[in-house]
Amino acid sequence: MKVQAYAVMSPKSELVPFEYDPKPLNPQEVEVRVQYCGVCHSDLGMINNDWGISTYPLIPGHEVVGEIAAVGEQVNDLKVGQRVGVGWQSGSCQVCHYCRRGKEHLCVVHQEETIVGRHGGWADSLRVQSHFAIPLPENLDPSLAGPLMCAGSTVWTPMIHYDVRPGMKTAVLGVGGLGHLAVQFLAKFGTDVTAISSSHNKEEEARQLGATDFIATRGTDELAKAANRFDFIISTVSADVDWNQYIAALAPEGRLCIVGVPESELKLAPFPIFHEQRSVSGGRAGAPGDTAAMLEFCTKHGVAPMCEQFDMKDVNQAVDRVRSGKVRYRAVLAS
Ligand SMILES: [Zn+2]
Numbered sequence: 001m002k003v004q005a006y007a008v009m010s011p012k013s014e015l016v017p018f019e020y021d022p023k024p025l026n027p028q029e030v031e032v033r034v035q036y037c038g039v040c041h042s043d044l045g046m047i048n049n050d051w052g053i054s055t056y057p058l059i060p061g062h063e064v065v066g067e068i069a070a071v072g073e074q075v076n077d078l079k080v081g082q083r084v085g086v087g088w089q090s091g092s093c094q095v096c097h098y099c100r101r102g103k104e105h106l107c108v109v110h111q112e113e114t115i116v117g118r119h120g121g122w123a124d125s126l127r128v129q130s131h132f133a134i135p136l137p138e139n140l141d142p143s144l145a146g147p148l149m150c151a152g153s154t155v156w157t158p159m160i161h162y163d164v165r166p167g168m169k170t171a172v173l174g175v176g177g178l179g180h181l182a183v184q185f186l187a188k189f190g191t192d193v194t195a196i197s198s199s200h201n202k203e204e205e206a207r208q209l210g211a212t213d214f215i216a217t218r219g220t221d222e223l224a225k226a227a228n229r230f231d232f233i234i235s236t237v238s239a240d241v242d243w244n245q246y247i248a249a250l251a252p253e254g255r256l257c258i259v260g261v262p263e264s265e266l267k268l269a270p271f272p273i274f275h276e277q278r279s280v281s282g283g284r285a286g287a288p289g290d291t292a293a294m295l296e297f298c299t300k301h302g303v304a305p306m307c308e309q310f311d312m313k314d315v316n317q318a319v320d321r322v323r324s325g326k327v328r329y330r331a332v333l334a335s
């Protein structure tokens with residue numbers, strides 16, 4: 001049976017209905033019948049071919065929630081009818097140093113990405129390695145789980161890998177799709193969270209999400225006054241900012257973790273980094289084990305994205321809203 005999907009046929013074009021014949025189900029793969037799929041900024045980047053890795057027709061969608069419709073003959077950990085989520089990564093070598101340590105997202109041998117060189121989740125179904133179809137906890141609302149698979153995992157994973165602990169002073173730069181989840185996680189971890197945004201527009205919402213302080217950067221000296229304050233800053237913005245100001249806001253041994261992709265190269269003054277032993281790190285959506293732990297955490301602690309829901313057929317409307325930055329805070333397509 002053909003897969004019914006939405007695809008762009010060339011860079012920056014509109015989504016159009018598109019169907020394709022799926023490849024035979026590999027023994028280690030599952031077929032997921034898509035119920036919901038988020039719209040991520042990386043989908044827009046792939047539509048535009050921003051990173052030069054897009055191939056067309058391109059079917060975006062890497063925040064998939066659905067039910068297992070079929071399992072390959074070697075799959076024994078997932079059952080037909082079980083609800084799962086799929087994020088940015090859809091396969092890895094499974095045997096390298098990183099894969100064996102539960103860091104499949106760092107696999108150096110073979111990484112398969114859900115919408116790179118293969119078809120993604122803005123469709124009625126997709127097929128992935130079973131290891132990358134993560135079972136959803138029973139109590140997790142499936143209509144809100146999609147954005148956790150990429151946005152949630154992207155902010156969660158560095159917090160875990162860089163050992164964010166209760167009592168730390170933390171900050172989240174950018175209160176958007178990623179940032180509004182980062183604020184919730186850091187608050188539930190027991191850290192003292194400051195939200196940082198260009199204006200005070202989102203202050204009330206950020207405080208409702210768990211922020212205890214707020215810094216507006218445009219035309220104020222609020223960031224300068226926060227010198228030496230934060231143990232961990234996570235940047236979720238994709239614009240260029242004055243990174244040296246954020247490094248100055250780190251306490252000694254503090255870490256700036258960048259998970260949004262800046263437009264340009266980072267220009268960093270060396271002295272404030274080595275003198276106070278500060279770090280600048282990257283971070284990205286994590287491995288299946290990290291994602292499963294995050295989903296459990298969200299269920300137990302009531303962390304959830306704020307979503308606007310669209311019918312899958314209204315995908316162009318959803319994309320326009322995300323592209324124009326109007327969506328608060330994440331768009332989800334329902335099939
Ligand atoms: Zn994404």
Ligand SMILES: [Zn+2]
Nearest residue numbers: 093096099107
């Ligand atoms: Zn590997």
